Amino acid sequence: xKEVEQDPGPxxxxxxxxxxxxxxxxxxxxQSFFWYxxxxxxxxxxLMSVYSSGNEDGRFTAQLNxxxxxxxxxxxxxxxxxxxxxLCVVNKKDSSYKLIFGSGTRLLVRP
Amino acid sequence: xxAVSQTPKYLVTQMGNDKSIKCEQxxxxxxxxxxxxxxxxxxxxxxxxxxxELIINETVPNRFSPxxxxxxxxxxxxxxxxxxxxxxxFCASSLGTKNTGELFFGExxxxxxx
Numbered sequence: 719x720k721e722v723e724q725d726p727g728p729x730x731x732x733x734x735x736x737x738x739x740x741x742x743x744x745x746x747x748x749q750s751f752f753w754y755x756x757x758x759x760x761x762x763x764x765l766m767s768v769y770s771s772g773n774e775d776g777r778f779t780a781q782l783n784x785x786x787x788x789x790x791x792x793x794x795x796x797x798x799x800x801x802x803x804x805l806c807v808v809n810k811k812d813s814s815y816k817l818i819f820g821s822g823t824r825l826l827v828r829p
Numbered sequence: 830x831x832a833v834s835q836t837p838k839y840l841v842t843q844m845g846n847d848k849s850i851k852c853e854q855x856x857x858x859x860x861x862x863x864x865x866x867x868x869x870x871x872x873x874x875x876x877x878x879x880x881x882e883l884i885i886n887e888t889v890p891n892r893f894s895p896x897x898x899x900x901x902x903x904x905x906x907x908x909x910x911x912x913x914x915x916x917x918x919f920c921a922s923s924l925g926t927k928n929t930g931e932l933f934f935g936e937x938x939x940x941x942x943x
Contacts, residue, residue: 760936760937761919761934761935761936761937762872762919762932762934763934764931764932803870805872814877814884814885814926815926816874816877816885817874817932818874819864819871819872819873821869821870821871821872822870
């Protein structure tokens with residue numbers, strides 16, 4: 719089983735739609751959680767951290783369910799510029815701290 | 830004023846050659862990383878250095894050798910290149926070792942082995 723699993727998509731939605739991505743992780747010892755965004759042929763960039771109580775940043779809402787070991791990202795009022803791949807990222811510690819990246823969910827927002 | 834810069838951006842070479850990718854960060858971060866992103870888009874950590882000391886060394890063939898001359902630089906040398914080494918290699922840096930904050934990535938170096 720992969721350490722971090724995501725539906726690869728693509729999710730093809732019209733502008734203004736609300737879209738949600740889920741991600742599951744296998745290691746219950748994971749400590750911190752993030753969503754990164756990667757545009758085509760670009761580097762990943764941090765979108766937001768994910769806190770246990772859930773957190774919101776403008777149109778983006780992230781939630782964490784530790785019991786079920788999943789993380790979600792909700793995007794409201796999608797814009798064309800939201801088209802990208804969204805990477806679920808989990809921090810775990812074994813011999814040292816490591817960020818484990820999911821393979822990403824691709825979002826296409828159409829006019 | 831690029832924060833994490835890596836060179837070259839593109840590298841096309843023959844199997845069996847040796848090549849290097851250089852990375853520099855001007856953020857004053859203590860920790861630097863090499864990640865590999867293959868054709869399936871998985872981003873996997875290869876190495877991490879904290880203040881020039883190797884702290885993460887994943888199961889990577891020993892043809893890959895990182896070198897950190899100082900905490901602002903982390904280079905990657907690859908010997909005897911193989912077809913499977915074709916990928917995008919990202920350098921990244923972070924403030925500390927606990928990865929509780931943000932990773933800053935370079936733009937990537939796209940390696941194609943023919």
